[in-house]
Amino acid sequence: xxxxxxxxxxxxxxxxxxxxxxxxxxxxxxxxxxxxxxxxxxxxxxxxxxxxxxxxxxxxxxxxxxxxxxxxxxxxxxxxxxxxxxxxxxxxxxxxxxxxxxxxxxxxxxxxxxxxxxxxxxxxxxxxxxxxxxxxxxxxxxxxxxxxxxxxxxxxxxxxxxxxxxxxxxxxxxxxxxxxxxxxxxxxxxxxxxxxxxxxxxxxxxxxxxxxxxxxxxxxxxxxxxxxxxxxxxxxxxxxxxxxxxxxxxxxxxxxxxxxxxxxxxxxxxxxxxxxxxxxxxxxxxxxxxxxxxxxxxxxxxxxxxxxxx
Amino acid sequence: xxxxxxxxxxxxxxxxxxxxxxxxxxxxxxxxxxxxxxxxxxxxxxxxxxxxxxxxxxxxxxxxxxxxxxxxxxxxxxxxxxxxxxxxxxxxxxxxxxxxxxxxxxxxxxxxxxxxxxxxxxxxxxxxxxxxxxxxxxxxxxxxxxxxxxxxxxxxxxxxxxxxxxxxxxxxxxxxxxxxxxxxxxxxxxxxxxxxxxxxxxxxxxxxxxxxxxxxxxxxxxxxxxxxxxxxxxxxxxxxxxxxxxxxxxxxxxxxxxxxxxxxxxxxxxxxxxxxxxxxxxxxxxxxxxxxxxxxxxxxxxxxxxxxxxxxxxxxxxxxxxxxxxxxxx
Numbered sequence: 001x002x003x004x005x006x007x008x009x010x011x012x013x014x015x016x017x018x019x020x021x022x023x024x025x026x027x028x029x030x031x032x033x034x035x036x037x038x039x040x041x042x043x044x045x046x047x048x049x050x051x052x053x054x055x056x057x058x059x060x061x062x063x064x065x066x067x068x069x070x071x072x073x074x075x076x077x078x079x080x081x082x083x084x085x086x087x088x089x090x091x092x093x094x095x096x097x098x099x100x101x102x103x104x105x106x107x108x109x110x111x112x113x114x115x116x117x118x119x120x121x122x123x124x125x126x127x128x129x130x131x132x133x134x135x136x137x138x139x140x141x142x143x144x145x146x147x148x149x150x151x152x153x154x155x156x157x158x159x160x161x162x163x164x165x166x167x168x169x170x171x172x173x174x175x176x177x178x179x180x181x182x183x184x185x186x187x188x189x190x191x192x193x194x195x196x197x198x199x200x201x202x203x204x205x206x207x208x209x210x211x212x213x214x215x216x217x218x219x220x221x222x223x224x225x226x227x228x229x230x231x232x233x234x235x236x237x238x239x240x241x242x243x244x245x246x247x248x249x250x251x252x253x254x255x256x257x258x259x260x261x262x263x264x265x266x267x268x269x270x271x272x273x274x275x276x277x278x279x280x281x282x283x284x285x286x287x288x289x290x291x292x293x294x295x296x297x298x299x300x301x302x303x304x305x306x307x308x309x310x
Numbered sequence: 311x312x313x314x315x316x317x318x319x320x321x322x323x324x325x326x327x328x329x330x331x332x333x334x335x336x337x338x339x340x341x342x343x344x345x346x347x348x349x350x351x352x353x354x355x356x357x358x359x360x361x362x363x364x365x366x367x368x369x370x371x372x373x374x375x376x377x378x379x380x381x382x383x384x385x386x387x388x389x390x391x392x393x394x395x396x397x398x399x400x401x402x403x404x405x406x407x408x409x410x411x412x413x414x415x416x417x418x419x420x421x422x423x424x425x426x427x428x429x430x431x432x433x434x435x436x437x438x439x440x441x442x443x444x445x446x447x448x449x450x451x452x453x454x455x456x457x458x459x460x461x462x463x464x465x466x467x468x469x470x471x472x473x474x475x476x477x478x479x480x481x482x483x484x485x486x487x488x489x490x491x492x493x494x495x496x497x498x499x500x501x502x503x504x505x506x507x508x509x510x511x512x513x514x515x516x517x518x519x520x521x522x523x524x525x526x527x528x529x530x531x532x533x534x535x536x537x538x539x540x541x542x543x544x545x546x547x548x549x550x551x552x553x554x555x556x557x558x559x560x561x562x563x564x565x566x567x568x569x570x571x572x573x574x575x576x577x578x579x580x581x582x583x584x585x586x587x588x589x590x591x592x593x594x595x596x597x598x599x600x601x602x603x604x605x606x607x608x609x610x611x612x613x614x615x616x617x618x619x620x621x622x623x624x625x626x627x628x629x630x631x632x633x634x635x636x637x638x639x640x
Contacts, residue, residue: 010319018326043374045363045389046396047381047511047605057377064378064602179379188365197362218363270396273379276365290366 040290044218044274048182052276053292056179062100065178071102072181073160073230075148076168078107079133079140081306083114085169085299090118090126092172096295101178104160108147137307141223141257142244149237156230163233167224167298169306174278174295182273184236185227186266190277190285192220203260208252209243210260212267221266222280223259224298228272236265363389372608372621376550382520382606385624388511394432397510403434404513405492405562407480408500410439411465411472413637415446417500417630422450422458424504428626431509436492440479469638473555473589474576481569488562495565499556499629501637506610506626514605516568517559518598519612522622524552535592540584541575542592544599553598554612555591556629560604568597 037054044050074093078086086107097103105126107115110133120126131147134140148165156163162181192200200220203210226233240261247254247261254260281287281297304310369386376382406425410418422437429435434455439447442465452458463479466472480497488495494513524532532552535542558565572593579586586592609619613628 007316007319011322014319014323014326018330021330038370039366041365041368041370041374043381043387045387046392047383047388049375049379049381050365051379055375055377056379060378060602193365219365270392 040276044270046270048270048272048274050188050274050276051179051279052290053278058175058177058179061177061179065101065181068161069102070162070178070181071104071160072098073104073106073156073163074098075106075108075151075163075165077140077144077147078109078115078168079131080110080308082168083109083111084306085301086114087116087118088171088299089166089168090116094118094121094124096172096174097176099175099177106151108144133308135308137309138253138257140308142248142253145237145241145244145258145261149234149241152230152234152237157234160230162228163230164225164227165233166296169301170224170296170298172296174293176279176295180227180273180275180279182227182271183229184232184266184269184271185225185273185275186219186221186262186271187225187275187280188277189220189222190281193277194288195220200263201255201260202263203254203256205252207250208254208260209246210254210264212264217263217267218270219266219274221259221263221271223256223262225275225280225296226262236262236269240265376602376606378602380514380602380604380606382608383511383611384608384621385610390507390509390511393510397513398432400493401434402493402513403436403491404430405436405438405488405495406430407438407440407483407495407497409463409472409476409479410441410443410447410500411463412442412639414500415441415443416637417502417632418446419448419450420503420630421500422448426450426453426456428504428506429508431507433510438483440476465639467639469640470585470589472639474580474585477569477573477576477590477593481566481573484562484566484569489566492562494560495562496557496559497565497569498627501632502556502627502629504627506624508611508626512559512605512607512611514559514603515561516564516601516603517557517605517607518551518553518594518603519557519559519607520609521552521554522609522612522614525609527552532595533588533592534595535586535588537584539582540586540592541578542586542596544596549595549599550602551598551606553591553595553603555588555594557607557612557627558594559607567601568594571597 037052040052042050042052042055049055074097076089090105102123107126107128108131109115109128110131112128112130115128129151144165152163197217198214200217202212202217202220204214205211226236240258243261243264244258278291278293278295281291281294283297283300287294369384372382372384374382374384374387406429408421418439425437431453437458439458439460440463441447441460442463444460444462447458447460461483476497484495529549530546532549534544534549534552536546537543558568572590575593575596576590608622610622610624610626613622613625615628615631618625
């Protein structure tokens with residue numbers, strides 16, 4: 001009978017210990033999970049925040065920016081067959097992009113009549129700007145910096161506070177709000193966020209103004225998203241445009257056109273905020289576990305069908 | 311029969327042990343302990359030329375960004391070479407204010423000597439020492455581009471009074487002198503000493519330090535002022551962090567706003583015969599709740615005593631031990 005007693009006591013003890021340890025570990029896990037992201041780096045070596053899901057509270061950040069009554073300009077280039085992407089871009093932006101804030105879209109296109117009519121929310125407007133096209137897609141992308149620079153100079157400096165320059169062959173899938181605002185904002189290219197720096201497709205020819213030698217560089221930034229305060233983005237566009245002009249005079253075209261020049265600029269003028277690849281993904285890419293949400297993504301397209309030249 | 315039961319018990323205990331160990335391994339707690347060790351190696355490598363910024367490798371045992379995306383500065387999260395390359399060309403001047411009244415003058419020597427070893431090295435620094443005994447300010451060898459200005463102020467027989475008047479005095483100093491002389495300002499307590507690097511990683515528009523006593527506590531335990539009659543009142547359920555009053559920093563014009571507002575609130579409280587539970591620290595916490603700092607310094611920058619915590623890998627600035635009855639007037 002004593003043995004039976006001991007046995008039951010032993011069982012009870014073991015079960016209690018087990019329950020206690022489990023509860024303790026689960027509580028610790030819960031507390032740890034509550035404290036932001038633990039699987040990714042949320043600040044750069046120059047202490048610029050890297051924006052990931054789970055690192056920010058929209059309510060807190062909205063409270064800071066709503067008071068400031070800001071206007072956000074959003075530029076997009078839709079030339080030639082790229083006008084087909086405008087409808088999805090604008091409709092998805094109206095669902096996810098800067099909701100509750102004053103937004104002014106600037107659509108650069110060679111076919112103003114092809115700009116779709118999209119229902120815009122309150123405090124949101126759209127301006128179409130006619131520009132000439134080219135029969136080389138590289139030429140189109142290279143002239144974006146110049147056009148962005150001119151737009152800011154002629155129209156934006158008094159009208160808006162922040163500007164985002166976005167690629168049009170994209171779509172919004174999730175929240176993109178004022179957590180993205182900063183002095184100069186860059187996005188991490190989705191294809192290179194976990195590759196070593198010497199594998200970045202920087203321009204490696206020293207003849208180009210976009211040249212970055214091996215062993216240098218912080219991240220590989222995507223050219224599809226540039227953002228920040230209007231005066232800072234103007235400086236960026238102006239510098240890149242000048243460097244693009246020098247390259248053109250020397251008959252050299254950087255490996256990834258303006259994206260190469262952008263990466264050079266950001267190496268020597270560090271972004272004050274970096275958007276994680278959640279803010280620039282590719283529909284063709286397999287979603288890795290650290291990407292908890294896709295907010296903005298380049299849609300699948302047949303290059304042969306949309307580009308004027310190979 | 312009994313032997314079978316014992317066997318069953320042993321097997322059950324064994325299975326449970328295996329399960330518990332697995333749970334422990336899978337939990338964040340264990341993972342963080344491992345990462346803590348990795349972090350130290352990473353920190354040592356931070357300033358070597360081979361150090362590469364990464365989105366996946368680095369310090370993960372602490373939170374490095376606030377919910378409003380202000381960076382929290384911990385060892386291992388920043389590269390001094392990059393930061394110096396940003397700030398040195400700006401040719402900045404950093405003001406450093408400190409109050410040494412009554413017996414607190416005894417702390418000045420260690421404070422200044424250690425600042426000369428660790429604080430903003432390579433930058434132009436101007437110390438402003440508020441004291442009632444200018445003759446007691448020690449002579450300390452200063453580095454190049456660094457100087458001291460002593461400002462005589464009246465003493466008091468209440469230490470609370472001394473601490474309450476600091477906001478007003480810093481506000482006046484900024485108005486009359488600093489707005490044209492300095493870019494950044496740090497207002498620090500004098501009963502402290504620097505033990506480690508404090509550099510340009512601490513610069514931002516508005517900088518607060520997380521109080522060493524509360525960095526892992528939940529907000530209900532923060533010693534905010536809880537009486538609605540005080541201007542420093544913060545109700546339960548509100549609050550981000552508990553900030554230490556021993557460190558306020560930032561651009562001169564931003565810190566001016568802090569001191570002016572807190573001075574106003576302190577005067578209102580005085581008129582209503584109420585003194586906040588932790589004097590100006592309570593008012594500071596109220597200010598920072600509604601005017602979020604743009605950068606937070608981890609408790610490395612405001613510690614207490616010689617023993618670091620698990621996450622605090624380096625002590626940069628700490629309050630020295632003092633016998634309160636021997637130094638305070640009341």
